[in-house]
Amino acid sequence: MTTTTSTTVDFPELLAAARELSLAGRWDRALRLLDATTPATSEDHALHRLAAAEAALQSDWFGGTDLAAERIAAVPRDSGWDLGFLRLRHDYFRLLRTDGTFRPGPAGKDPEALARIRRDALDLREGAPDKVRRGWAAMYLGLIADNLFAERTAAPAHYEAALHAGESGGDDLLVREALRHLGDHDHDGGDHDSARARWQRATALGARAGMVPGMLTQLMLLAVLARDTGDEAGARALATEIARWAGAIGAGPVHEQAAGFLAGADPTAPPSEG
Structure with missing residues (x-):
């Protein structure tokens, strides 16, 4: 039997909790929390819809779902x-x-x-x-x-x-994202020391933000670097654990990337010129 109760919570704290759940890979829980909430004002309603669309987009990206389009369409157009x-x-x-x-x-x-x-x-x-x-x-x-x-x-x-x-x-996630991709260019240019420094810092920032699926993709880059510098055993051990973790939390695309790496693919290969 399901019991329904009503309570009042601090709205910014609720949005922060939903965001942290989403970053941690608990997209379904984040969306259920938001869907169980009734905003008090039109401004809160817009923030609430934006938060749900953000969680859905994270789910699509890391979890392979198809939720974001509907959630984005529900955001007030004056947002x-x-x-x-x-x-x-x-x-x-x-x-x-x-x-x-x-x-x-x-x-x-x-x-x-x-x-x-x-x-x-x-x-x-x-x-x-x-x-x-x-x-x-x-x-x-x-x-x-x-x-x-x-x-x-x-x-x-x-x-x-x-x-x-x-x-x-002071946006750790923006710094992480920039370091991740600057490190990719360092790696492609053969500067493994700079790539390692950027990627290690990006990993730490992702951890501080509680970004579990993003942490796994960041560790994937360190596995690439291990392979490139001759540590194949270390690279495979790390990729094996990434695949195990990704499978456990339902991050299908991340699992596929790790499996591809174990089969010999390079997830950092530059895009084709077409």
Whole structure:
């Protein structure tokens, strides 16, 4: 038998709890918590819908679900920059992932959609209400250049801008994201020491934020580096544990990446020029 009760909680604390559950890979729990909540004001309602859309997008990215489109559509249209950024991230995810598989590069993608997502990111950067949001828009300009257009030389400047914004604005997750991708460029350039330093710091920042699936993808990069520097046994041991953890928490795409690595694939291979 299910018992329903009503209580009052501090709304910002509830949103923070839902966000932490989502970062930890407990997307279903985060969404059920939010769905069981009735916001008191129209402003709270918008924040509530944004939080649910964010949790759904995290679930789609790391868990292989298809929840974000419906949740984003439910966000009030006057939610401003934050709604625009959610839409941008979802569009990026859909362009990057084709038929359930992440496929970088412009090949097979609609040129109009590619041009539109870059314009949207530029608009978000120019219209950002603060430096951290501007940094997140810069981060996605880099990701779009890197992973959708295969413009490897253009991306790092955007990542550097994001890193600066995250450092000065105190956003650990933005710093982590920038370090992750700057380290990727270091790795491709053969600078293993710089890649290791960036990736190790990104791992620590992800841990501090409680980002469990993101921690696993970050450890995957350290497994790549172990293989590249001759420690195949260490690389395989780490990837085996990543696969085990990812399977246990239902992070299917992360599990697939680890399994691919164990079969010899390089998850850091640059996107094809198309």
